[in-house]
Amino acid sequence: MGYGYPLYYTEPPSNLPLAYRKKGISIGDVGFIRPDGSFTFIFNMCTPCNGTAQEVNCFGVPRDFVPFQLDPRQIERIHDKYPKGSNLNTGTSTTTSAATPFCTCSSTSISFETAFLTVPDGAMGEDYCDIASIRSYSIKHAESWYEFINGHLGFEAPNGSLYVVTGCDKSSKWMIATDEESSSSLLLSTLTVEAGGRMIYSHSSFKMGSAVVRSSASSGLDDGMKQLQNQCLFVRGFKVMLREELNAWGKLGARVRSIPSHIGLLRTQPARFPRTLSARKDWISRLRNAFGLAEKLDSAEEIHPYAAYHPLDRINEYLLKQTQARVAITHESDWWPLSPGATLASGDGMLRRLITLYTPSLELGSYSNFSRVIGSAF
Numbered sequence: 001m002g003y004g005y006p007l008y009y010t011e012p013p014s015n016l017p018l019a020y021r022k023k024g025i026s027i028g029d030v031g032f033i034r035p036d037g038s039f040t041f042i043f044n045m046c047t048p049c050n051g052t053a054q055e056v057n058c059f060g061v062p063r064d065f066v067p068f069q070l071d072p073r074q075i076e077r078i079h080d081k082y083p084k085g086s087n088l089n090t091g092t093s094t095t096t097s098a099a100t101p102f103c104t105c106s107s108t109s110i111s112f113e114t115a116f117l118t119v120p121d122g123a124m125g126e127d128y129c130d131i132a133s134i135r136s137y138s139i140k141h142a143e144s145w146y147e148f149i150n151g152h153l154g155f156e157a158p159n160g161s162l163y164v165v166t167g168c169d170k171s172s173k174w175m176i177a178t179d180e181e182s183s184s185s186l187l188l189s190t191l192t193v194e195a196g197g198r199m200i201y202s203h204s205s206f207k208m209g210s211a212v213v214r215s216s217a218s219s220g221l222d223d224g225m226k227q228l229q230n231q232c233l234f235v236r237g238f239k240v241m242l243r244e245e246l247n248a249w250g251k252l253g254a255r256v257r258s259i260p261s262h263i264g265l266l267r268t269q270p271a272r273f274p275r276t277l278s279a280r281k282d283w284i285s286r287l288r289n290a291f292g293l294a295e296k297l298d299s300a301e302e303i304h305p306y307a308a309y310h311p312l313d314r315i316n317e318y319l320l321k322q323t324q325a326r327v328a329i330t331h332e333s334d335w336w337p338l339s340p341g342a343t344l345a346s347g348d349g350m351l352r353r354l355i356t357l358y359t360p361s362l363e364l365g366s367y368s369n370f371s372r373v374i375g376s377a378f
Contacts (some may be wrong), residue, residue: 008037
């Protein structure tokens, strides 16, 4: 649908510093998307590391780290990308609503494999226009990033899971419902109350049939702080994959500038996703289905804590097979023309369209950049 990758856990994790939680996911974040629909932040490639626990890069940065220099003129922000009260619906629905000065309610009948998102206060969008410069920077440093994540921080993030954020949509308050059966009804309500001169929002919902509902909660920031637009609804960016023979993390000998005492913080949040195959048709699966991101996976892919399926995985594998490159990188927007229908095309189907629509680009190599270019390899 062109929004980006939908996140189910939109809020910044509580273990991260206040400096990060105030903004949430931002341009330049490097991490990976988990199968439960959350984004695991590792570091921001645009932010210096000064070695303190309170800064954004509290876990340290990879070896030889030099921050990427953002050009403010290339940052496109749309403050009202989704106006107040916007509803995003990926399936057929009928909606009735009623409003008073204090309450807005809507009753919605949603169809098979549908996601329904409402943002009472609207949502903003931001994107970095010069994604070519982020692509080149990511290619140059991809190996050291994987060294840092798996060699130093001790993750076993699979090859291809690394995600570099180039844009996102964020809101202060939201409610999302997913459903896999027809004729399920939801009652979504937002209550606005004036208290002490501040507007307080609360959300309530009813679950009926097989529908699953989740809504935003208090930010947990400093008392008296206004609720910020730090809840990331959709993320856009690059996925990065290395050639398999480089995937010997234990032998890479990562050299990093880091803060060892904070490495454990990355693991403090309990698992929020049941890592069993029986959970395949749960809420995050429905969300991916509704936004055209689901494909049949094998058991190994399904249960890996850092291996949420993404259409770009298949494309990056193809790029590496077709070249002698060490790194393959493709952007979220690259796969959209490869699957123009309402449901996700098969991997083979996307590759057939890829060959007709795109030409692989080999940076610092011999490939000519003609026609539309798909990703890059190095």
